[in-house]
Amino acid sequence: MSTSALKLAADLEKFLASQVQQGTYRTRVAAIAAAVAHEKRRAEQRAWLQGELQTGLDSGSIGGLDMTNVIRRGSSRVAARKRRARG
Secondary structure: OOHHHOOOOHHHHHHHHHHHHOOOOOOHHHHHHHHHHHHHHHHHHHHHHHHHHHHHHHOOOOOOOOHHHHHHHHHHHHHHHHHHHHO
């Protein structure tokens, strides 16, 4: 199917025409090709992220989170910054 035969909703057609008129894209076809290329990159990024998430899930549990320790370490860092700022 040629992109000239591609029917879009009126608001999308208006946006597409404005992008061409403003010079963002040279032609309607160029704008549509850019949109498809963008969506392809997003799909590839989603697939990569899903793979990374699955790798993390498959690696197993790292155990519980000790919030008392997290707070203590954070407080120590804040105190050290304050000491450095004063001295």
